[in-house]
Amino acid sequence: MAVLIAAGASMPVGAWSQAYPTKEILVVSTASPGSSGDAALRMMAVKMGESMGQPVVVEVRTAARGAQAHAVMSKAAPDGHTVTFGTAGTFVYGRFLFKNMVFDILKDYAPISMSLTAPSYIAVHNSLPVNSLNEFIEYAKRNPGKLEYSSTGVGSFFHLAGEAFKKAAGVDILHVPYAQKNFSQMVSDWASGRIALWFPTYATLNPNISKVKPLAILDRQRSRHMPDIPAIGELLPGYQPFAVWWGFFGPLGLPSPIATRFSAESKKAMQQPDVAPKLDKLGLTSIGSTPGELATLLRQDINTIAALVNAIGIKPE
Template sequence: MKPIDLVRRAATLLTLLAAVGASHAQGYPTKPIHVVFPYPPGSPPDAIGRLIADKASKILGQPLVFENRPGANGILGTGQVARATPDGYTIHLNTTSGFLLNSFVRKDLAYDPVKNFTPIIALADIPVALMTSARVPASNTREFVQYLKQNPGKLNYASVGNGSFNHLFMEQLKAAAGVDLVHVPYQGAGTIPAELMSGRIDATVLSVASVMGQWKAGQVKVLAMMSSKRSPALPEVPAITETFSDFRPFTNWIGFLAPAGTPAPIVARLNEAFRAVLQQPDVLARIEQQQWTPIGGTPEDFKASIAADMKVIGDAVGSAGIKPE
């Protein structure tokens, strides 16, 4: 076959594929869309996700049915979406912690967060911060590091388990500062603020919203946002990179994804609807009430963010010596 014929056939195939994708999006959606969140109800991500799904249903003209499918630290529900038909009628809501971190700490993961999913939109950044008990004699990150160096191995920090976001952030801090703290894993984040307030735990990384009352009352100290720049929601709190310029934090996002192979026009339609929801004042108010920062953007933006986070998380896991279990 002549090269010119190959080029023509390839062009024809691309045209046909584009037409098929466009036909999938025409009239979409024609039935309810299932939104799978792989954790129990009641958390801020659950509440915000439900709000945005409800608002998007009015734009799309079909219900977005919110389904909680908890189990195995988010792996059960995420795996179900990975295996779902990529037709736009099953989508996924998740966070960095549940979506990306599991791929580095679990041997038995039956899906790949990059290969088996198509990003739709990053809704918001959930800022987390380095915080200490009020009993720790430090008012900023530099003083905290100095105190740690004077007391090597005598202080501890809490996380929600091996390879969790707070475990990785604290291990990144240890490496950047050259300090030593004892890791104390907990079954969940719910009890950590009280443990921090009591002084049984010296430090941790959590969302500021989870300790807002204790922070305002002076019962815990918030030293730094674990981000490359200050959070618009909390501009008074320095970014960790202001102390350690080479610190590479990953984004703690919440966002929607679809099974890999979902037609691009359908992904674009969903992205358009969710972006419109993010512009509604009452939705923005709820997001900002949680001290979150809205993101939005395109599927391509979200894909690039995930790729960057995978690199940073991989480096952090390697430097911390965390092995898949």
């Protein structure tokens, strides 16, 4: 082992990426099964495996706020053969919402690439007697504490989106958290009317459009997928939109050339002619950032969420 480390330390910088990968690549994913991020990752994995000459295997570990995935990553060698994939909910939000997070994304991981983003929508079940966001806000004010919104758990994007909406709209709506592994059940409960309100991305909204009403998109501009749906800023200026994003990280100490190679391969995979249209159909925007760009974006996101959590008044549990 010492000989291998010494040899690796003296390896020319370019040789790191040229020799990589030498075996199967494991992607430890915290993306909810059945979500658009999970679907995108599996498409990327196939194309990356074909391009890099080694299988890229996805292993889902969604439980315990990223702790299960971290248990694997903390033991992984920083050689690019084990990386993690997940959302801002896993990598960023938890640091503000939980007192006992088992990892610090800034101290324990090496950034590789912000892969994808997707705006969410405010959507309610058809059974509610409302047809616009203003009507929903008035309805919620007349029924304080009687409506519910769902999320994939405390600290998830959907949780913060819901609390931010409550604050900006001045409404009292109850939070019903589901475990990430119960994503499909959450969608079913929302589409059947058991839950009044949710914040789905286009990938989940579109197949259920006959059962629900999208009232606004949580973005600064309208979407070309649903151009008739107003942007949240048009209706509720006090709401500061932020988007779901997914990205790759490696163990701390991951050599820069390997991180750069993985980032480039993941971006190339998303650009393939049989992948790009499918991502677009899911309402996903491909980013494919460099490791350096992700490092910058990560710090910006941390600052944004810190300000949001402070404004909302959420206290760590």
